[in-house]
Amino acid sequence: MTYQFSSVSKRIFRSEIRELLKWTRKPGMISLSGGLPDPSLFPIQDIIGLTGEVLTEKGFLALQYGPTQGEPEMLEALIQHMREFGDEASVEQVCVTSSSQQGIDLLSLLFLDEGAPIIMELPSYLGAVQAFRRCGADMRGIPLDEDGMDTEYLQSVLDKMKKEGKKPRFIYTVPDFQNPSGITLSLERRHELLKIAGENAIPLIEDSPYRELSFTGKVLPSLWTISGGKGVIMLKTFSKILFPGMRMGWLVADVPVIDKIAMLKQSVDLCTPSFNQLILAEYIRRGKMKQTIEKAIACYRPKWTAMLKSLEQHMPKEVEWSKPSGGMFLWLKLPEGIDTKEIFKTALEHNITYVIGHPFHCDDSGGNTLRLNFSFPSIEQIEEGVKRLAGMIREVLHK
Numbered sequence: 001m002t003y004q005f006s007s008v009s010k011r012i013f014r015s016e017i018r019e020l021l022k023w024t025r026k027p028g029m030i031s032l033s034g035g036l037p038d039p040s041l042f043p044i045q046d047i048i049g050l051t052g053e054v055l056t057e058k059g060f061l062a063l064q065y066g067p068t069q070g071e072p073e074m075l076e077a078l079i080q081h082m083r084e085f086g087d088e089a090s091v092e093q094v095c096v097t098s099s100s101q102q103g104i105d106l107l108s109l110l111f112l113d114e115g116a117p118i119i120m121e122l123p124s125y126l127g128a129v130q131a132f133r134r135c136g137a138d139m140r141g142i143p144l145d146e147d148g149m150d151t152e153y154l155q156s157v158l159d160k161m162k163k164e165g166k167k168p169r170f171i172y173t174v175p176d177f178q179n180p181s182g183i184t185l186s187l188e189r190r191h192e193l194l195k196i197a198g199e200n201a202i203p204l205i206e207d208s209p210y211r212e213l214s215f216t217g218k219v220l221p222s223l224w225t226i227s228g229g230k231g232v233i234m235l236k237t238f239s240k241i242l243f244p245g246m247r248m249g250w251l252v253a254d255v256p257v258i259d260k261i262a263m264l265k266q267s268v269d270l271c272t273p274s275f276n277q278l279i280l281a282e283y284i285r286r287g288k289m290k291q292t293i294e295k296a297i298a299c300y301r302p303k304w305t306a307m308l309k310s311l312e313q314h315m316p317k318e319v320e321w322s323k324p325s326g327g328m329f330l331w332l333k334l335p336e337g338i339d340t341k342e343i344f345k346t347a348l349e350h351n352i353t354y355v356i357g358h359p360f361h362c363d364d365s366g367g368n369t370l371r372l373n374f375s376f377p378s379i380e381q382i383e384e385g386v387k388r389l390a391g392m393i394r395e396v397l398h399k
């Protein structure tokens with residue numbers, strides 16, 4: 001049989017990163033690579049209890065198809081959760097998604113045609129790069145500095161695009177403790193970005209899975225809140241603050257956008273499982289989510305400190321790294337000319353893995369960068385892993 005695949009299928013590739021991560025299961029390997037939460041935080045007993053309760057009391061709803069936009073109880077719970085973190089929205093402005101990757105997928109379907117220009121950060125979240133590439137988007141990257149997206153550079157790109165008669169369909173940003181860099185968009189830059197997006201009538205997609213995971217207590221207002229909900233579409237998820245196994249997320253936007261998203265979602269999965277929604281809605285309603293997040297912060301803060309300390313102690317001076325104050329990741333820049341994909345094999349020989357930085361760049365740059373994760377490994381693994389990585393980089397530098 002000769003299959004005739006779609007043009008979309010020709011734009012999807014096996015992830016280089018997944019191929020490399022196959023090695024992480026080797027015994028003795030220290031993995032500083034995945035973006036996984038620490039499983040010791042999973043509230044297994046609570047979920048066992050709530051599962052029984054939901055099945056006993058609302059089994060007829062939990063095991064049934066549900067409304068595409070979300071179970072009413074879940075929508076109310078999401079409003080409560082957002083309010084606890086400073087974001088106001090009405091039920092009509094929210095759509096439950098099967099985690100935020102589905103939100104990205106639905107927004108790609110809603111906004112993108114082949115060749116449609118979009119703006120994103122350099123580097124940016126890999127799952128978004130893949131989704132936008134799959135749609136054939138013309139991705140334009142804006143570099144980051146320690147304050148997030150360089151808005152002056154953004155303005156110059158928009159001016160250039162205007163001359164070409166082009167306008168981006170949206171600007172995609174991960175403003176809080178970004179994946180992969182850990183960098184946060186400063187308050188000043190948030191205002192600047194909203195001003196530029198507003199003046200040019202470009203929607204902003206704010207993807208913020210890590211916002212609640214601040215280790216300093218400082219959480220900047222979301223773009224959604226600063227803008228009063230105008231022109232901003234916010235993607236949220238429980239994957240990083242609770243667990244990813246239920247695939248629960250949500251999207252917040254203007255009502256006309258939510259209407260379209262709900263229609264698209266019907267064609268994608270009809271609805272996110274009611275079972276999962278009713279369990280998590282109850283979890284939030286009982287005030288458990290806030291406690292879980294506090295526990296996560298208490299678990300990740302010493303790991304984050306250990307990684308920063310170990311880098312300071314061991315890394316050669318030629319290497320630069322980001323200094324995030326939350327989230328799960330840290331970003332390393334090696335001297336130009338060192339390819340982190342090429343030296344990955346050497347890292348494996350030292351029983352250490354990281355994530356190569358190049359695939360996070362929509363413009364094919366970033367060969368000398370890499371991402372480190374500190375949420376999953378233990379403190380001992382972080383200390384030993386960074387020491388080994390530093391030793392290996394030193395060897396490569398002095399070859």
Ligand SMILES: Cc1ncc(COP(=O)(O)O)c(C=O)c1O
Pocket residue numbers: 035098099100101102125127174179207208209236237238239244248249
């Ligand atoms: C910035 C960002 N957005 C979206 C996602 C997707 O998460 P999920 O689909 O599990 O909600 C991730 C996962 O790593 C992420 O880092």
